Amino acid sequence: MEKALAALGEVDGPLSVEVIHKLVDAEDYDTPMGVAELADLLDVSPHTLRYYERIGLITVARDSHGARSYDADAVRRLVFLTRMRLSGMAIRDLQHYVELVDQGEITVPERLEMLLEHRDTIRRQIAELTLSLAATEYKISTYGGNTQP
Known part of the structure; x- marks a missing residue:
């Protein structure tokens, strides 16, 4: 959250859709990220990311060693999911939303x-x-x- 708030602090004027694009595009996601690296980026615990995977909010690829490997699409989805959770959206609503997206x-x-x-x-x-x-x-x-x- 601190990184997201810092990015917002650099924005002059009212918040807009462009601010969220800036948050999502703030890092280079060409290289897949591990769970610890992504947890740090999103300011959540690795446990939270593993939980989101376990309950079906995100599907995560595995590398050749079996470790989680988050690609750009997973990072973008998790940026959205973590902001919605922070704003109070219930897990069951997020699960329903993800089901709808997948449809x-x-x-x-x-x-x-x-x-x-x-x-x-x-x-x-x-x-x-x-x-x-x-x-x-x-x-x-x-x-x-x-x-x-």
Whole structure:
């Protein structure tokens, strides 16, 4: 997450689809990655990546030694999945979403609906967190603290 936030810090203006492209394309994915390297890139544990594979969210190739080898497509999918989990999307919803993706273009309307609903949930969470931040800063100021970063 720190790498993703650092990349966002370099963006001037409102967030856009291009920001996500920047996150996905931030590293060179021509060479397959191992589980530890990808876990570090995504700021998740290797256990999380293995769990996502075990529950069917991702299919991972193996190298000649049997170690996981994540190609560019797997990395892109995992960037999406980890951001959705961070935003609170349930595992069962991610599993359903991946099933829809695997079924092809015919499921685009249902995928779109899922994402629109999730976006509304995230926006509600942001509003609630903004209110919580304001209440926290109010209390800090009542104790004489500085509310500026």
